[in-house]
Amino acid sequence: MESRGSDPARPLSYEGVWRFTAPAVGISVPRARHAVRDLLKRQRVPVRDDVVQGVLLIVSELVTNAVQHAAxxxxxxxxxxxxxxxxIRVSVEDDHPYRPGPLEPGTDQTRTGGRGLLLVREITREAGGSCDAEHTAGGGKIVWALLPFTSPFGGLPARGSVTSPRRAP
Known part of the structure; x- marks a missing residue:
């Protein structure tokens, strides 16, 4: 991992916040996933492949939810x-006021959908991260997930050791 050297206030070359918008249609799901994958690669974010795969799955689930339920x-x-x-923190924002919650394991096994947020919660929990949904000032919502670069499975930061960064203005 890159060192900050003698200037702890100087951001690392891969640090930053990137935001893009997309229409709330199905094709936006793979486009968002590819855009995030390309961003992480272009910025040379020093993250393990399993974490990248988790981030990309989370992007797919959150964008799919916005397309299906908020469009x-x-x-x-x-x-x-x-x-x-x-x-890495990924968030998806839409203008729909409803804050979704994940289905709990074992609920109505005949349903074909509704498990995306459960999957997001489990991925973030297993990685030692966190996720939540918040209302926006405009009445919509932001659903976000934060994952550390490393996983507690490798003897690295334990769950709860990573806190959510403040939102960029």
Whole structure:
């Protein structure tokens, strides 16, 4: 991992916040996933492949939820990727006010959908990260997930050791 050297205030070359918008339609799901993958590669974010795969699955699930459940009130969605010294935060924002919650394991096994947020929660939990949904000032919502670059499975940061970064203005 790149060192900050003698200037702890100087951001690392891969740190930053990137935001893009997309129409709330199905084709935006793979486009968002590819855009995030390309961003992480272009910025040379020093993250393990299993974490990248988790981030990309989370992007797919969150964008899919916005397309399927918010498009009527929110024809456009925003994807934001924030990269810190040791974490990645992905969020999807839409203008629909409903804050979804994941189905709990074992609920109505005949349903074909509704498990995306459960999957997001499990990926972030297993990676030692966190996820949540928040209301926006405009009445919509942001659903986000934060993952550390490393996983507790490798004897690295334990769950709860990573805190959510502040949102960029």
């Amino acid at each position: 009527l009130l929110s024809p456009e969605l925003a994807v934001e990727i924030a990269v810190g010294a040791e974490w």
